[in-house]
Amino acid sequence: MSTIRRFLIVSLLCTLCPLALAQGDAFPERPITVVVGYPPGGSTDLTGRAVADQLAKKLGATVIVENASGAGGAIAAQKVSKAAPDGYTLLVGANNEIAISRLVSSSVKYTYKDFTPIGLIAYQPMVLVASAQSGARNVDDFLKAARAAPGRLSYGSSGVGTALHLAGEMVKQQAGIFVTHIPYRGVAPLTNDLMGGSLGYGVFVLSSGLPHIRSGKIVALGVTEKQRSTFAPDIPALAEHPALKNMDISVWFALMAPPGLPAPLAARLRRALDEILQTPEFRKKLEETGARIAPPGVDMARFLADEDAKYQRIADFAKIKE
Template identity: 65%
Template sequence: MHGFVLLRHHATAGPSHNAGTHLDLPMENAMHPSRTPAPLRRALLAGAALLAAAGPAAFAQAPAYPSKPITIVVGYPPGGSTDLTGRAVGAELSTRLGVPVVIENLGGAGGAIGAQKVASSAPDGYTLLVGANNEIAINKLVTQKVKYDIKDFTAIGLVASQPLVLVAGTNTGVKNLAEFTERVRKNPGKFSYGSSGVGTSLHLAGEMIKEQGKLFMTHIPYRGVAPLTNDLVGNNLEFGVFVLSSGLPHIKSGKVVALGTTEAKRSTVAPDIPALAESAQYKNVDIGTWFALMAPANLPKPVAERLKKALNETLESPDFRKRMEASGSTVASTSVDVDRFLATEIAKYKKIVEFAKIEE
């Protein structure tokens, strides 16, 4: 079938500027088709026949979403917790949406390179971000190098979270949170704690612990978790903050000592480790790492609703839950108001950044 175009000509008050296409029909001809000139009548009838033959397809809209592969961008190399989360989400969305989902790892700048790509992409639902709080909510607060803002995204939903854990090196002799607090308070400035980098959620957690406990420790930023782990296990660093899934193997092997997790309640992944908030001194400590599914701003509402439905079905999947728990994460509730959650988290991070004067 040949395509066709329906043109709408807008009438003007003055004479036509193209005499060759100007046509005046008396009103009586319009009211009585039999008086319409024969050539025009035949043309109108032919056009009507063509439209009838074309049927509803002639007015078909764009294909229903999704109609082609979707790309999920992860702002880190393969193998980390954000990547594992992205791949788990991608597999579920592919099944539920009926199209392939490709994972694109764009590591660098603490996840900001990948987030920037999604923020700058067309809002059509075919380029999404599975990101952590670092690139979604923290980076903009600590560096001017980040050009995107939370307003440049449409939040589809929260996916999962992981608590962080405060640990001590075995050479400190510290066995619990009370001993940690006493030791650091009696020796202000003597001890250091490490994180995976300036402005990361691990760094902010360390500063929140310092603020709540009225402690003076020096922060040592490492270039990732691997060198941080090496120094803690090698007893070259007294204290550190880990993502629970990264620290748990070393805790279980006795190479480091767990002092407490950083979310308000104990983790279901490691319920034997107390939450710092169980101590009156640290009752307001509530910070972790979370992962969310994001799309560019101005995403059409039907596309956003389709993605939210697929994500909610994913979060309720027992297989997905098992997969996430195996990686140390707790799956988010489908009842979370993600926009309100993000606003609350950003406000919390801003206070910590201002307290610690964090700037990169």
């Protein structure tokens, strides 16, 4: 490389670096929009609003929550993946729209790599349940019944390709059983059929299923994470059973930005998120819903790659791509 060319490159870098740093220091200068892919009231919306509220305080900015619902959260994720990388459009999303959607629907063209990950926010365990009329009281009962009549038992989820569906398929994959999946349009009809006894088994987010479990209307067989939930320590982890020892899947929430976000802006947002996750008010709000706050320092690149590989294995097993 010639001396003149080297001088020009160094000069350009010296010019750009202060501009990038200044950009990070000046941010934010206008309102920030946090996009959520579901209607108000659900767990992703609650998480998004809690993050937005604290982000406004940490950054001294106006933060607006936009509910761009539809296509299982993919509309919101697609919108953020195409937004300007200036830090003013962010996504609070779950694993469904960030990492799972493209594995189950050919119409979804983005991947988790089409975002700048800011950080993991929290996890929500799921729970495998049985109707009170099924006669199943534990994992052994469920597996025995499934193996005695392959394909005759059925379990419900809130829809094809959701995290609840993949959790059910992971149970089947791990245990080597054949149980028919029944997709529902949401949790309400799933709950009604379970409590009425017309459906034998189902998968819930733990916080949604717990009131019905506590009332005795449905029976908890086990949570889907590797360890028991501190929110309901009396419910065993499915992984405690030898046939399901590798069972470990949850609903998680993350803060994501468009691809190409300048490093100073990404660093500013990561610092703010780290502070938010330690805020007692924020932790209390999410923990009351059964969420587990993400630990500090999660390597998001590795985390997302590992999750993507896990979901790919389950999607291939279930043959659910549309």
